[in-house]
Amino acid sequence: MGLRVTPQREAILNFLIHHNEHATVDEIYQALHPTFPSLSVSTVYNTMKHFREIGLVKEITFGDAASRFDINVMPHHHLVCKKCGKLFDFYLPQTPAFTLPPAAAGFEVEDYHLEVKGTCLSCRNSEPK
Ligand SMILES: [Zn+2]
Ligand SMILES: [Zn+2]
Known part of the structure; x- marks a missing residue:
């Protein structure tokens, strides 16, 4: 299945x-939706699934929260702002050794993702002093 470039798909990628x-x-x-009135939630969902299958995006999940789709497909981790929910990418120089x-003996680690919680600069600046 190839990737057909439609204006909607292009708009999703640009976004x-x-x-x-x-x-x-x-x-x-x-x-x-304002630009593409015919766009439905399920079209977006299916497009993201397709993008994920062909390696254009990575799906990240935090607990029970809705999946996020990450345009950065390099292995990386996230700083998460507890106030605004914004995610910031960060990288670790090397894979830590898991003890x-x-x-959990025999558990095979296939993937992991660090989620570091805190408050971003713009949220800190908007806090009452
Ligand atoms: Zn923030
Ligand atoms: Zn990311």
Whole structure:
């Protein structure tokens, strides 16, 4: 299955690259629906699934929250602002060695993702002093 370039798909990609590098399906839908009235949430969802399958985006999940689609497909981790929810990419120079507890003996680590919580600069600046 190849990637057909439609104006909607192009708009979704542009939105991810220029406006929100870690967008949920809903955020994409809300942003593009005014321009593409025929766009539906399920179209966005299916497009993101397709983008993920061909390696254009990475799906990231935080607990039970809605999946976010990351335009940065390099292995990386995230700083998460607790106030505004913005995600910032960061990289670790090397993979840390995992020390598995005895209860998890034999567990094979396939993927991991660090989520570092804090408050971003613009939220800190808008805090009452
Ligand atoms: Zn913030
Ligand atoms: Zn990211």
